[in-house]
Amino acid sequence: MLDYVIPVCLVFMGMALSLTVARLIKGPDMPDRILALDTLYINAIALLVLFGIWLSSDLYFEAALLIAVMGFIGTVAVTKYLLRGDIIE
Amino acid sequence: MNIWIEGLVSFFLLAGSLFAFVGALGLYRLPDFFMRLHGPTKSTTLGVGGMVIASLIYFGARGEGISFHELLITLFLFITAPVSAHMLAKAAMQQKLRINENTSGKPWDQ
Amino acid sequence: MKPRHFLPHPLLSLCLMVVWVLLANDMSLGNWVMGAILGWLIPLLTQVFWITPPRIYKPFKLCWFFLRIIGDIILANLEVAKLILGPQSKLRPAFVEIPMLLEDDLALTMLASIISLTPGTVSADLSDDRKMLLVHTLDVKDEAHLITEIKTRYEAPLLEVFTCSTT
Numbered sequence: 352m353l354d355y356v357i358p359v360c361l362v363f364m365g366m367a368l369s370l371t372v373a374r375l376i377k378g379p380d381m382p383d384r385i386l387a388l389d390t391l392y393i394n395a396i397a398l399l400v401l402f403g404i405w406l407s408s409d410l411y412f413e414a415a416l417l418i419a420v421m422g423f424i425g426t427v428a429v430t431k432y433l434l435r436g437d438i439i440e
Numbered sequence: 441m442n443i444w445i446e447g448l449v450s451f452f453l454l455a456g457s458l459f460a461f462v463g464a465l466g467l468y469r470l471p472d473f474f475m476r477l478h479g480p481t482k483s484t485t486l487g488v489g490g491m492v493i494a495s496l497i498y499f500g501a502r503g504e505g506i507s508f509h510e511l512l513i514t515l516f517l518f519i520t521a522p523v524s525a526h527m528l529a530k531a532a533m534q535q536k537l538r539i540n541e542n543t544s545g546k547p548w549d550q
Numbered sequence: 551m552k553p554r555h556f557l558p559h560p561l562l563s564l565c566l567m568v569v570w571v572l573l574a575n576d577m578s579l580g581n582w583v584m585g586a587i588l589g590w591l592i593p594l595l596t597q598v599f600w601i602t603p604p605r606i607y608k609p610f611k612l613c614w615f616f617l618r619i620i621g622d623i624i625l626a627n628l629e630v631a632k633l634i635l636g637p638q639s640k641l642r643p644a645f646v647e648i649p650m651l652l653e654d655d656l657a658l659t660m661l662a663s664i665i666s667l668t669p670g671t672v673s674a675d676l677s678d679d680r681k682m683l684l685v686h687t688l689d690v691k692d693e694a695h696l697i698t699e700i701k702t703r704y705e706a707p708l709l710e711v712f713t714c715s716t717t
Contacts, residue, residue: 367464522666
């Protein structure tokens with residue numbers, strides 16, 4: 352059953368990622384683009400976990416965890432820059 | 441693998457990817473920034489949560505011992521998603537972004 | 551500056567130890583000891599940066615509250631999914647101001663996060679005197695109803711758990 356379900360999920364995730372990229376390109380303002388990047392990294396985590404199940408490999412979790420930590424720091428840094436014009440005050 | 445476990449894993453995978461897709465659709469479709477903020481903060485986080493639960497069950501059922509390792513990702517996302525949403529909302533209010541005309545109430549001045 | 555304690559935040563130390571063991575993905579004794587050492591050292595070295603944690607008066611109530619929040623998050627997601635897929639012109643977004651009774655930093659952070667994760671609301675800003683929370687909602691029919699729901703469903707249990715206000 353999983354052989355059929357995982358490609359379907361991959362298609363959904365692919366569509367989600369392309370919609371996010373479309374917003375990233377289109378997004379009229381700066382916060383829209385940051386939000387799109389934020390969503391992009393969260394979707395990338397979901398995609399990595401899915402890929403790990405597909406290949407039955409445990410290795411992808413470290414990557415997913417690292418993306419989770421770094422993505423959050425990136426979002427906060429860019430937002431802070433937008434808010435104050437400086438990251439470390 | 442047991443058919444029931446496989447069904448359970450499939451269910452969580454489908455639910456997770458559907459939530460992630462709906463979140464992204466919200467990000468694409470909704471008319472103004474503050475409304476777009478709702479999609480990613482809720483749906484996408486739960487999407488990752490569904491995926492992680494599926495992988496928890498999958499790797500647990502393969503008999504290599506249950507590892508709760510993956511739960512850290514979900515825990516971390518559930519802590520950080522509201523924080524980044526809050527900061528983005530503040531940034532958007534400071535930039536005085538265009539607001540949908542149906543909106544009642546006003547954002548505060550920063 | 552506060553006087554230095556030997557074990558400044560016991561709860562934080564416990565959390566760090568558990569996180570370390572989960573991260574290593576290995577339940578051997580060595581990892582528990584390493585986690586204990588890290589859980590002791592990190593709060594000790596960074597204690598100047600931490601806010602003083604509030605006292606938790608009813609820990610079991612807090613656990614029960616968290617379980618209910620998880621259920622609410624799933625329901626809220628279904629609701630938001632319905633709103634996103636539905637027609638757009640019918641949505642009535644609103645900025646709503648909610649007066650706050652909570653005073654403690656940690657409790658306020660928790661409440662703001664919970665509001666962001668549950669029904670169609672994102673907490674946008676907290677006023678400087680910490681009395682008002684600005685919340686953006688995706689679709690609202692009755693603002694007064696929303697305010698009372700947030701206050702009874704989420705703020706009242708938190709107030710009960712951290713009864714740190716002057717009563």
